[in-house]
Amino acid sequence: MSAPEPQPISRVLVANRGEIACRVIRACREMNIGTVAVCSHVDRDALHAQQADLSVTIGPAEPGESYLRPDRILEAAKATDADAIHPGYGFLAENASFARACEEAGIIFIGPSPEVIESMGEKTAARRLMEEAGVPVVPGALLPEPDADGNFPSREVEKIAAQVGYPLMVKAAFGGGGKGMRLVEGPERIMDACAAACREAMGAFGNGTIYLERFIERPRHVEFQIFGDSHGNHVHLFERECSIQRRHQKIIEESPSPALTPELRERMGRAAVAAARAVDYRGAGTVEFLLGQDGGFYFLEMNTRLQVEHPVTELVTGTDLVRTQIQVAEGRALPWTQEKLSVQGHAIECRIYAEDPENGFMPSLGEILLLNEPTGPGIRIDSGVRQGDEVSIYYDPMIAKLSVHAGKRRNAIDRAVAALKMYAVLGVRTNVEYLIAILQHGAFADGELHTGFLPEHLPDWRGDPGADEDLALAVAAVAEHEQPAGGFGTGSAGPADGSARRDTPWESLGRFRLTGLE
Amino acid sequence: MHLKFRTADQDVKVDVRRKGDDWVLEMEGQEIPLEAEQDRSGCWLVDTHQGRRRLWVAARGDERHVFCDGKVHTFRLPDAEHEDEETAAGEGPVLSAGMPGKVVRVLVGPGAEVQAGQVLVIMESMKMETELAAAVAGTVEAVHVADGQVVTQGDPLVTITPGD
Numbered sequence: 001m002s003a004p005e006p007q008p009i010s011r012v013l014v015a016n017r018g019e020i021a022c023r024v025i026r027a028c029r030e031m032n033i034g035t036v037a038v039c040s041h042v043d044r045d046a047l048h049a050q051q052a053d054l055s056v057t058i059g060p061a062e063p064g065e066s067y068l069r070p071d072r073i074l075e076a077a078k079a080t081d082a083d084a085i086h087p088g089y090g091f092l093a094e095n096a097s098f099a100r101a102c103e104e105a106g107i108i109f110i111g112p113s114p115e116v117i118e119s120m121g122e123k124t125a126a127r128r129l130m131e132e133a134g135v136p137v138v139p140g141a142l143l144p145e146p147d148a149d150g151n152f153p154s155r156e157v158e159k160i161a162a163q164v165g166y167p168l169m170v171k172a173a174f175g176g177g178g179k180g181m182r183l184v185e186g187p188e189r190i191m192d193a194c195a196a197a198c199r200e201a202m203g204a205f206g207n208g209t210i211y212l213e214r215f216i217e218r219p220r221h222v223e224f225q226i227f228g229d230s231h232g233n234h235v236h237l238f239e240r241e242c243s244i245q246r247r248h249q250k251i252i253e254e255s256p257s258p259a260l261t262p263e264l265r266e267r268m269g270r271a272a273v274a275a276a277r278a279v280d281y282r283g284a285g286t287v288e289f290l291l292g293q294d295g296g297f298y299f300l301e302m303n304t305r306l307q308v309e310h311p312v313t314e315l316v317t318g319t320d321l322v323r324t325q326i327q328v329a330e331g332r333a334l335p336w337t338q339e340k341l342s343v344q345g346h347a348i349e350c351r352i353y354a355e356d357p358e359n360g361f362m363p364s365l366g367e368i369l370l371l372n373e374p375t376g377p378g379i380r381i382d383s384g385v386r387q388g389d390e391v392s393i394y395y396d397p398m399i400a401k402l403s404v405h406a407g408k409r410r411n412a413i414d415r416a417v418a419a420l421k422m423y424a425v426l427g428v429r430t431n432v433e434y435l436i437a438i439l440q441h442g443a444f445a446d447g448e449l450h451t452g453f454l455p456e457h458l459p460d461w462r463g464d465p466g467a468d469e470d471l472a473l474a475v476a477a478v479a480e481h482e483q484p485a486g487g488f489g490t491g492s493a494g495p496a497d498g499s500a501r502r503d504t505p506w507e508s509l510g511r512f513r514l515t516g517l518e
Numbered sequence: 519m520h521l522k523f524r525t526a527d528q529d530v531k532v533d534v535r536r537k538g539d540d541w542v543l544e545m546e547g548q549e550i551p552l553e554a555e556q557d558r559s560g561c562w563l564v565d566t567h568q569g570r571r572r573l574w575v576a577a578r579g580d581e582r583h584v585f586c587d588g589k590v591h592t593f594r595l596p597d598a599e600h601e602d603e604e605t606a607a608g609e610g611p612v613l614s615a616g617m618p619g620k621v622v623r624v625l626v627g628p629g630a631e632v633q634a635g636q637v638l639v640i641m642e643s644m645k646m647e648t649e650l651a652a653a654v655a656g657t658v659e660a661v662h663v664a665d666g667q668v669v670t671q672g673d674p675l676v677t678i679t680p681g682d
Contacts, residue, residue: 471586
């Protein structure tokens with residue numbers, strides 16, 4: 001097999017916004033590759049649009065009219081002579097027809113082939129493909145049809161159930177919404193459960209076919225970063241544990257996982273590479289597994305893109321995944337072999353959301369009046385916003401990511417907490433205090449994570465309203481006393497001539513940028 | 519300087535005055551000396567028994583937001599002159615959202631003649647519906663939101679050109 005000559009990329013259009021667009025632009029700048037941003041009308045002054053060499057406005061704020069419009073993005077790429085498109089994550093990143101349209105337009109899509117995106121996007125087909133490749137999936141089996149009276153052949157059912165393994169879930173094969181679902185701990189209850197589930201499923205869906213599936217108790221979400229090139233090389237870059245989720249939304253991710261022994265890491269890594277090899281995967285991808293408390297792991301799905309949480313992998317492996325994505329898209333071979341890759345220390349990422357954890361996690365919108373990002377050794381910020389920016393309803397409320405790297409897990413936790421305590425965002429509510437509460441929870445420190453961690457340990461979480469309230473009031477009062485000559489915003493803002501306009505000083509303070517001009 | 523802050527559950531009177539490089543605060547009858555300075559980045563450094571604390575303050579309208587160790591405190595500084603008025607909505611020609619929530623229905627369109635007190639928008643906040651009425655009579659100049667839209671506190675909803 002002779003691989004084609006590498007084809008250097010000279011200008012990348014980034015078909016995204018926010019922190020990930022900024023992340024891609026940064027990698028391109030380091031590689032001396034030109035960048036084109038696309039933006040909606042409301043994003044014209046957004047950070048990503050300003051950081052790129054060129055920016056093209058492609059439509060109204062609604063994503064469906066801008067960031068999700070393949071035609072407008074391709075038009076922008078042609079108009080600016082971009083020879084490659086990086087989709088980031090979300091939006092069109094896992095849209096096979098967009099990847100295909102890029103190919104047809106002669107523009108490199110920085111990602112896997114459209115066929116791979118398609119086959120991994122269809123979850124049952126992906127599961128079958130992985131099963132064939134020897135990647136473990138959650139064990140399950142269909143039961144034979146019951147007789148006319150709704151009774152199952154007991155010997156056969158018991159045998160199938162034993163093969164699936166207990167505890168197991170009895171499910172209506174053609175149903176949903178929990179109807180017909182039963183958790184069965186052992187063989188003594190299996191026949192009753194199947195008969196009852198069958199009756200319920202008949203009543204609810206007109207079909208009494210029953211499916212048995214192994215129930216994974218308190219599972220962890222452990223995913224493996226994989227990478228492939230167009231020369232037949234496939235590697236994994238170890239795992240990320242993403243068990244801290246709220247309604248299936250990851251909030252805190254880390255690497256390595258506190259649950260993996262070297263032996264289990266080795267086995268899971270091999271399975272992840274087998275998954276990548278099965279579809280001859282090209283570029284960056286992620287193989288997600290459910291990990292049971294007993295160490296059994298099961299393929300969940302494959303994400304055919306760069307993940308939000310890729311920084312933790314970059315920190316512990318010392319790699320630059322976006323740079324490598326671009327190199328692979330140019331047709332170059334992977335810069336590492338599996339043996340050369342290793343994990344150094346521990347990394348944790350916290351997603352900063354503009355939302356109000358004390359008010360049903362409602363998105364919090366408006367102007368960011370003040371932003372102080374923590375800095376220091378082992379602290380990385382991937383942000384898509386600046387002070388003065390507006391958080392709008394149109395896009396994901398994740399405004400930034402804080403990632404920390406330290407020698408040991410408990411030092412990484414300390415570092416993350418200390419950094420969050422300096423991560424001042426005022427004007428919109430954020431989840432910063434909630435993140436600190438999670439990181440400081442004893443079960444988190446012990447590494448006892450599972451996907452139900454938040455509902456179990458922090459249900460209906462609320463901060464302590466009284467904590468430091470007097471101190472906050474005192475400083476608010478002092479700031480009031482000092483305004484407008486620097487009470488708010490930067491220390492030297494505004495003329496310190498004492499001509500405090502007591503009536504409306506605030507309107508003039510919000511946007512102070514330049515100082516000392518008067 | 520006399521100040522009155524409104525916290526989530528009470529009004530707190532604070533008297534603040536400068537004393538040399540520091541401040542003296544009087545809160546709830548107690549006199550508290552405060553050693554504080556603001557650094558160039560805008561951060562307030564306060565020396566306390568637990569060591570040096572760092573806080574950030576920002577203002578929007580009569581709101582004061584204070585960040586301290588990951589927690590955000592929000593106070594209101596009711597303007598003495600308007601103290602008794604409901605600041606939530608309907609003070610002038612711009613009807614704005616008094617609290618974050620969802621627009622259930624906008625009852626008027628641009629060009630509509632409205633009366634003072636006429637309900638213009640139905641909002642839902644924390645699972646309760648509220649009716650927001652025009653403060654002045656006039657003509658609807660612009661509707662800034664659509665049914666189902668999520669808004670945050672202070673967002674303009676409807677602008678009215680006051681009639682003669």
